[in-house]
Amino acid sequence: MTAQQAKLTIILNGAHRSAEVDPRMLLAEALRESFGVTGVKTGCATGDCGACTIAVDGSIVKSCLLLAAGADGADITTIEGLAQAGELSEIQQAFWSEYAFQCGFCLSGMLFAARDLISRNVAAGDEDIRKAISGNLCRCTGYENIVSAIRKVIEAQPS
C-alpha cells in the first residue's frame, strides 16, 4: 500500500529545496510534513476555509486543493517567508497592531489573501476587502479587525 515516493523540488521562501513526498500528498501536507513549514495550516482540506492559502508563482492558492507533485519547480512563499531580514512586513505589522488575529490558525491564509488584494487594488474599499477575504474563514475575530488591518495598510499606501 505504501506509495512510491516522488522527489519534489521547489523554491521555498527564496531557497532551493527538495524533498521526497508521497504522491498522494496535498501540497499543504507536503509543505508541513516534508518541508517543515508548519505555518501553513490545514483547516478543512476541502478548499472551503482558506487556512492553507499560500503564494505559488506569485498567485495565491489554497494549497489543500493541489497535489504536491503538481507543484514541482514552483516558487512558493509561506508565512515563514513574509518577513524580510527579520522585519515584519507592513501587513504583518497592521495585523498585530489592529488585533486582527486571536488564535492565529486562519492568520497565515488571511495574510496571503490580504497581500494579494493590496497588490492588485490600491483603492480597495471595505466591501472589496470583505470580498477578498471571503474565501477565508475565521471563528475568533468576527473579521472586524482583519478588515481594519487591511484598510490601514491600503490607506498608508502612496496613491
Place this chain on the structure above:
Amino acid sequence: MPLSTNRALWSIMTIDQVTAPAESSDYVGARVRKHNGAAYLTGRVTYSADISLPNMAHAAIVRSPLAHARIVKIDTTVALAQPSVLAVLSGADAAKTSGPIPYLLDPAGLGGHSADVRCLAVDKVTYVGQPVVAVVASTPADAAAAARLIEVDYDELTPIFDAEAAMAEDAPLIYPDWHTNVMFAGTFGDDTFEETARSAPHLLHGELRIQRTTPSPMETRTYLADWNERAQQLNWYGTTQNPHPQRWVLATALGLTERQIHVVAPSAGGAFGLKMHGHPEEVLVSVLSQIVQRPVKWVESRSECLLAGGREQVHRFAVAYGDDGRVHALRDQMIADHGAVAAGAGWGMSFVAANSFPSGYDIQQCRVEYSIVVTNKPPSVGMKPFGKDAPVLVLERVMDLVAEATGLDPGVVRARNWIREDQFPYTTSAGLVIDSGNYHGLLTQALDRFGYQRRRDEQQVARSEGRCIGIGLGFEMLPEIADIPGSFVTAYDSATVRVDPSGQVTALTGVTSPGGGNDTAIAQIVADRIGVAPSDVAVVQGDTALCPYGTGNLSSRGIVVGGGAAALAADDVALKLRTIAAAMLEADLARVELRDGFARITTDHERAIPLAAVAHGAYTLGYILAAEMDAPLESTRVYKMPNVQQVPDAKGRLSTYTTFSNALHVCVVDVDTETGRVDILDHFCVHDCGTMINPLFVEGQLQGGVVMGIGAALSEEIRYDDRGAIRTDAFKRYLMPRAIDIPHLRIGHQVTRSPFSSLGAKGAGESGFAAAQASIVNAVNDALRPFKVGLNVLPLTPPRVLAAIREATRTAGAVG
C-alpha cells in the same frame, strides 16, 4: 552601589507589616497588542498538529455508518496484512487495557442516568460517527487507506432522532437499563404559574425551536500520545482546554497514576468549548501508543469535527403579564436533544440553560421544567456560551411578544422587567445570586448611540416604500466563573510568578488560553507589579509538568481567577524585589518602587538599580541584604472566588456562578421578501464585563461571539439524513458567516465592577453570541410584522423566511 549591612532594618520590618503597592495602571486597562504576536505572524507558534516526534505513527478511525446497531463481527484481516499497518484495534481489544472514560460531571451522581463511554464502541453503536475500530500505520494516508479495508457487520436496531418522540412511552430505548430515554430531568422555581396566571391581566404562549449547531474552531481536535514503556510514562500532547483535568481523565481511563502522565496543551487554534475533556480519541491514541510502542498521532478531519454539536432544544413558554408590560410569571418547558451519551460537558449545557432562567429579569415567579433526552445523534459537546444563550433567546422573544401585545416599545418593556441596580445582589428564582449590574445603563447608552428613535422613524418610511426593515434588541446576562461541586469546573485557579537571577520574569498559570488574549492580559497584570513591559514577561500555560494545578479555560475564567492568582503571586515577588532593593539603596521599603525595569526611590528616580541586579542580589547576597527573606524570587498563589454557595439554601438551590457579565445589542436588518435573504445593516452593542484588563481583547471576544451568534441566527445548522448520517459534513454545507455576510460591528463599553473578584473583572470569554442571536431573531420578526408572521424555528434561513412570508400571504389572501 553600596550594600546595606544595616541588620536592624530587617529585624524590624517583616513582610506582614508592609502594605503592597497600590495597583499601577500603566498596562492594566491599556489596549496592549498580543505580547507574542511576532511568533504568530511568522508561523513560529506551535499547535498540536505541528508536533512531530521521531518514529511517530498515525491513527485513522473507522466510524459507525449506522445510528443504532449491534456490532456482530469485525474483520480486520485485509487491513492487518498491509505492509505499513502496525495495529488494528477493536472496542473489545481496547477494553482489555482501558476502562470507561470518566465523566466531566456524571449525571447519575445527580439523580440522572449515565452509561459507560469507551474509546471504541463495545458491542453496540449509538450514533453515526461513533469510533468502532482504530488503525495505526506509518503514515496518515496508509492508516486512512487501511481503515477502508476493515469490514464491520452490524445488526441494525431501531434508531430515534427526535427528542420528543424519544420521550414517548413506546419509544425504542437506547440504553435499555435506564427504562427511559430521559437522561436528566428537573425543575427550577416554584410551581406557581397557574395560580399567578389566573389573576394576571394577560397571557401569551409561544414556542421556540433551536437548531443544533457546532463550535467548529478552525483547528480541529488533535492528540499525540507517546508511551514510554521503559519509564512507564505517558507524554500526551493535544488540543485540550483543561490540561490538569485531562491528566486525571487519562489516568482514570488507562489505569495509570496521574504522576505517570505528562499533558501538554500547545497553542490552541480556537476551542469554544469543543476541547473540554471527555472525547473518546483522547484515550484512544494513548492505548494505541501503548500497543505499538511508538508515538501515535491523530488529527481530526473537518467532517469528523462537524459531528460535534449541541444547543438543540425546544422551548414552550407561557407568560402572564400586565398592561404595563410587566411580566408577572413565566413558565418554560424545555426539551433538550442531547444525542447519545458522552463523558464530556455537553449535557451540563442544557442544565445550565434551565438554571439561567429568567436571564437578568426580575421575575420571581419563573418556573422551568426541563428534560435532557438521549437520541441516536452524535453526543452534545460543550459550546460557548454553555447553554446560557437559550434563556436569553426565550426571554428576549418574550419581551418582544409582550411589547407587541401591549403596544409598548421593546426597550420600555425590558426596562420595566430588568433587575434594578439597587436590587443587587439579587437571588433569581433558580437560586443564582447575581453580583451586580446596571442593565438600564446599557439601554440608555445603546439607544442613544444607536440613534434608536431615528431608526424607528426610518423604519416607518421604509415600510411605506414596501421595504422590510426590522429593528431588534437583545439583552444577555451570562453567569460566569462557575464552580460545580464534584467536577473540575472550579472558581479558583493558581499561578506562579518567578524572577530568575538574571531578572527575567516568567508567569506560569493553571489557566490556559483557547486563542484569545488571556496570556497577554496576564502579562500586563504581572508587568505592572514587577515594573517591566508585558513583552518582558514570558507566560507559560498548558503544561502539567511546569504549571501549577489549574482547571484551564472554560466559563470565562482566565482573567478573573488566572489573572487574580497571577496578581497575588506577582505582588509577593514584587515585595521581595523591593525588600532587596531597599537594602541595596539603603532606603525605606515604602519609598522603593519597581518601574521600567528598575527598582528606584519614589522621590528620586536617579537612585535606581536595574531589576537584574536586584534579582541577582536576591539569589546571591541573601544573608546580607535580607536574612529573613528566602530566595528564590518565586511565589505560587491561588485566587478563589469568595461567593460560591454550594450548600443548598432553604429551597434546595445552589449558586454555582460568581460573576455575571451582560450586554445589550441592537441591530437593523433588511429582509428581502423575494428571496428570503436577511441582510444585517447595522449592529451595535454595549457590553459590561466589569473591569477590562485589555479592552482590545474584550472587544475581540465580543466580535467573534457576535459573528457566531449571527451564524446561529441565520445560517448555521447541523442536519442529518433520515438514517442519522450528517449531511452538513463540510463548510460548503455548514454555513459559518464569512466576512461578506457581516456588517461593521460597533461596540460601547460600560464598566460595573464585580464586587467579589479582586480585579473587578467578570469574564468576557462567552460574550456576544446570545444577545446577537436574540437581537437578529427579534429584528427579523420585527421586519415581518406587516405580514403578521412569527418565525420561531431557527436558523432563519432564506427558505424558512420565504416559506413564512408565502404562507402568511396565502392565508391573508384566503381571508381577504
